[in-house]
Amino acid sequence: MEKISVKIKKKLTLGLIVTLLCGIALICRLVYIELFDAGFLQPMAYEQQSRDRLISPVRGSILDRNNVGIAVSESVCSVSAVPVQVIQKEETAKELCQMLDLEYDDVIKKLSENVALVRIKSKIDIETAHEIRQKALPGINVDDDVKRVYPFKNLAAQVIGFAGRDNQGVTGLEAKYDEYLAGKPGKILTVTDSRGVKISDEQRRVPPQNGNNIVTTIDTTIQRYAEQTISKAVEAKEAKRGIIIVLNPQNGEIYAMANYPDFDLNEPFKINEPELESIWDTMTSKEKNDALNQMWRNTAINDTYEPGSTFKIITSSAGLEEKAVTVNDSFVCNGYYIAGDRQIKCWRYPRTHGHETFIQGVQNSCNPVFMAVAQRLGAEKFYDYMVKFGFKSKTGVDLPGEAVGIIHKLENIGPVELATMSFGQSFQITPLQLLRAASAIVNGGNLITPHFAKYVTDENGKVVHEFEYPLGEQIISKETSDTMRMILESVVSEGTGNKAYIPGFRLGGKTATSEKLPRRSGKYIASFMSFAPAENPQVMAIVLIDEPKGVYYGGTVAGPVMKELMSNILPYFGIEPIYNDTEKELDETKKAVVPYVTGLDIKEAKKLIDDAELTYVLNGEGNIVKSQFPPEGAEVNIKSSVIITVGE
Ligand SMILES: [Zn+2]
Numbered sequence: 001m002e003k004i005s006v007k008i009k010k011k012l013t014l015g016l017i018v019t020l021l022c023g024i025a026l027i028c029r030l031v032y033i034e035l036f037d038a039g040f041l042q043p044m045a046y047e048q049q050s051r052d053r054l055i056s057p058v059r060g061s062i063l064d065r066n067n068v069g070i071a072v073s074e075s076v077c078s079v080s081a082v083p084v085q086v087i088q089k090e091e092t093a094k095e096l097c098q099m100l101d102l103e104y105d106d107v108i109k110k111l112s113e114n115v116a117l118v119r120i121k122s123k124i125d126i127e128t129a130h131e132i133r134q135k136a137l138p139g140i141n142v143d144d145d146v147k148r149v150y151p152f153k154n155l156a157a158q159v160i161g162f163a164g165r166d167n168q169g170v171t172g173l174e175a176k177y178d179e180y181l182a183g184k185p186g187k188i189l190t191v192t193d194s195r196g197v198k199i200s201d202e203q204r205r206v207p208p209q210n211g212n213n214i215v216t217t218i219d220t221t222i223q224r225y226a227e228q229t230i231s232k233a234v235e236a237k238e239a240k241r242g243i244i245i246v247l248n249p250q251n252g253e254i255y256a257m258a259n260y261p262d263f264d265l266n267e268p269f270k271i272n273e274p275e276l277e278s279i280w281d282t283m284t285s286k287e288k289n290d291a292l293n294q295m296w297r298n299t300a301i302n303d304t305y306e307p308g309s310t311f312k313i314i315t316s317s318a319g320l321e322e323k324a325v326t327v328n329d330s331f332v333c334n335g336y337y338i339a340g341d342r343q344i345k346c347w348r349y350p351r352t353h354g355h356e357t358f359i360q361g362v363q364n365s366c367n368p369v370f371m372a373v374a375q376r377l378g379a380e381k382f383y384d385y386m387v388k389f390g391f392k393s394k395t396g397v398d399l400p401g402e403a404v405g406i407i408h409k410l411e412n413i414g415p416v417e418l419a420t421m422s423f424g425q426s427f428q429i430t431p432l433q434l435l436r437a438a439s440a441i442v443n444g445g446n447l448i449t450p451h452f453a454k455y456v457t458d459e460n461g462k463v464v465h466e467f468e469y470p471l472g473e474q475i476i477s478k479e480t481s482d483t484m485r486m487i488l489e490s491v492v493s494e495g496t497g498n499k500a501y502i503p504g505f506r507l508g509g510k511t512a513t514s515e516k517l518p519r520r521s522g523k524y525i526a527s528f529m530s531f532a533p534a535e536n537p538q539v540m541a542i543v544l545i546d547e548p549k550g551v552y553y554g555g556t557v558a559g560p561v562m563k564e565l566m567s568n569i570l571p572y573f574g575i576e577p578i579y580n581d582t583e584k585e586l587d588e589t590k591k592a593v594v595p596y597v598t599g600l601d602i603k604e605a606k607k608l609i610d611d612a613e614l615t616y617v618l619n620g621e622g623n624i625v626k627s628q629f630p631p632e633g634a635e636v637n638i639k640s641s642v643i644i645t646v647g648e
Helices: 002-049 089-100 104-112 126-135 172-176 220-236 274-282 285-296 308-321 358-364 367-377 379-388 415-422 431-442 478-493 554-572 602-611
Strands: 053-055 069-081 118-124 140-149 186-192 198-206 213-216 241-247 254-260 330-333 336-339 342-345 354-357 453-457 463-466 508-515 524-532 539-546 591-593 615-619 624-629 635-637 641-647
Touching: 053 140, 069 089, 069 126, 089 104, 089 118, 089 126, 104 118, 118 140, 126 140, 220 241, 220 254, 220 539, 220 554, 220 615, 220 641, 241 431, 241 554, 308 358, 308 367, 308 379, 308 431, 308 478, 308 508, 308 524, 308 554, 330 358, 330 367, 336 367, 336 415, 342 367, 342 415, 354 358, 358 367, 358 478, 367 379, 367 415, 379 415, 431 478, 431 524, 431 539, 478 508, 508 554, 524 554, 539 554, 602 615, 602 624, 602 641
Parallel strands: 615 641
Antiparallel strands: 053 186, 069 118, 069 140, 186 198, 213 453, 241 254, 241 539, 330 354, 336 342, 453 463, 508 524, 524 539, 591 635, 624 641
16 A cells, blocks of 8 residues: 555656646746737737628818819729638639639639638629629628729829729828828628637628818819820920929919829829830839839929029029119120139020120020129029028928929039029929929019818818918018019010910010030920919919920920910910900901800810811810810900810
8 A cells, every 4th residue: 555655656746747847838838929929829819709891981082173073982892701601612602703703713712711801802893792792692791892083084193193902092192191081991890709600690880981082272174284285295396204383373272283194093003105015014023113103203393403594583583682683784795604714605605695684684594694693692692592492492292202402502602603503504403393483483572382282171071171371481572573573574575485475465484495414415304484464473384395306495395385375274264365456466366256065976066166266175085075164155266275074
């Protein structure tokens, strides 16, 4: 008995030790799991317990200034499966493939996966969704979903941007205002056991919170005019690209920002260049990415360029403001100017401008005049004005990725740098920076914040937030601003900007021809900045044509483009032409009466417009004219455009 008990004792001791060791091992394992492995195990446990399906909120719309939807959400559905609940996998897979146009192998694989929930297909149309719902396939869920749609396709593509598969903003205003547009998803909670099998039919629905709308300053009609105009110019000049920006110089509201080439926002991953499209499958993913980023780029704000002669308006304003020059000061152009140890040419070299007043110097865009004014100001003051006019800071436009000017440091501005800077060379800015400074020059002297967002509205169109853009610092006096408007009007009526002259309208403006770097590569940017009416500017625009073939002078290339743009948009703004006696005699001022084409077949409408000696701009797709601008009976210049919006 004693022997036995010793044996038992030994066994018991051994057992105890083993148990203890096991216990310690278990505790260690538990501690390990708790401390180190939790990140891996917790989601699995979560996934096992909840079989939630998300309900997408409706993403808010991006609207133009007249509440026209540019980016809207359309109701669609998405199909998902809870694999453990699918009883007849093969049959279910076959049914789904047939209705959803999917590959059997892919679907059966998904239905066999060891996951709680698997997405079968997203963004399917309502009719197909209804068909699937009627079949009541066990384990297959059809949920309401929303899809982002851009009814105007390419309209303002680089500005609006697009939303991704999960309706999150990726670029442009879609990305910038995502927090307002997105909303919050809702949930359908289903009670299941640990294996994912539905315990009861009881479901709890947490409704989604829909996104708000952003009402912008964009006017789809002006945007359409701008796009039509710039695309025609880029094609005609076989240029690399083109930009038009139209804004209100008094308050910074941007009416249009057109980049051409553009792309269809409904297919943002489809490249727009035919050469790249043909080799797309052979490109690396990095190459594809770079090409797409290039296509999505908004050059009006993302890239800088050397402004050239349009910048002379800044030098002029600074000179007048500092009383370094007056309108009637006289200058002599010998075809060049001596700055430091260099002889810097006038664009007219070897010819000269001879004797000229300051105002004639601006009309002639004579480089020596501006070099002289900058020298009178001195580097420090000149630099000071560059800072004041906002070239060293962002304009504050509400779009992602805004670039800022690249400018010499003050200590590096010697006589040569100062001379070249006076006529817009040896530094880089964005087109929008130039337009912002030009706005201050003509609006009485105040900086503005160029912007797109006006209001946030809720689902019922009620304003829930108003964006504010207070008028910025006054950088030049009203008097200087008044003088500049007068000078710039004379540039269009009598000077280098005369190609943009429109009888009856008082336009101010300035041309530029910028040579791209490296110099003498034969690549140029032709541009034209303009505003109207000159006495009280309501509209300001810039046209840039990048690398035009053949003639590349700003006045010759961009001038007529500006003229076309302005002659279309000024009547739209209700700015009426006032003709003087000479203008009344011009062919150009002959009038045509807009015919009534709304409701007509497109062919018939085109013929009537043609017969009335007018042209048309087509908006949308379809065969029936839904609306027109200008309306029937309006008296307009012959050859001007009627915008016809068509539909089915
Ligand atoms: Zn000259």
